[in-house]
Amino acid sequence: MDRQVIPFTTRAEFQQHLATCLSRAERTLQMFDPDFSIWQxxxxxxxxxxxxxxxxxxxxxxxxxxxxxxxxxxxRFLRLLDDYAHLIEVRRTPPSLRQLTDSFCIADQRDIVRRFHAEHFRGEAVFNGVPDLQISLERFITIWLASSPGLYANSTGL
Structure with missing residues (x-):
């Protein structure tokens, strides 16, 4: 498949592209969202x-x-955390990053589904777009390194 860039503006389109991104993932998934409330x-x-x-x-x-x-x-996701704890790492952002409002899922450093603002559905999906992901990968790494293992007193640790 050649590089595809697909803009979207609706919840249904976001869900569809996210499902495609998840289905194509084989090695790594890197996800950031303020709360994952609409990710299903x-x-x-x-x-x-x-x-x-x-x-x-x-x-x-x-x-x-x-x-x-x-x-x-x-x-169901909580059961996944139990079943595959050795393959899942969950982190929580520090207060200094709570102003970040974008949302994205990167699969195998090749595909991305991103919403430009977590309060809206406008965004884009890029499949087979390795060069398109560089900024988002660097952003994720920066967020990841600044975050800490989830410390909420709950079962998810989110």
Missing amino acids: LGSSASDAQLRRFFQGGGRLELVAHDGKPVERDAP
């Missing part, structure tokens, strides 16, 4: 895609400001 991480479809990914040895790095929506609304 607890849906049966996401659960199946992520289980396939983990069964193949894939690793997930997830960073959020707040994990309460995932804990409240995504029991």
Whole structure:
């Protein structure tokens, strides 16, 4: 498949491109969102895609400001955290990064689905766009290094 850049503006389009990104992932998933509330991480479809990914040895790095929506609304994802704890690392941003409002998922440093602002659905999906991901990869690494393992007193650690 050649490089594809697909703009989107609706929740349905975001979900569709995120599902495609998850289904294409084999080695790494790097995700950042303020709270992952609209990602549907607890849906049966996401659960199946992520289980396939983990069964193949894939690793997930997830960073959020707040994990309460995932804990409240995504029991399937919480089971994934239990089942594949050795392949999942969850971090929480420090207060100094809480102003960050973008949202993105990077798969295998090749594909990305990003919303320009977490409060809106306008964004783009880029598949097979390695050069397009450089800034987002650097941004994720910066966020990741500044964040710490989740310290909420809950089961997710988000």
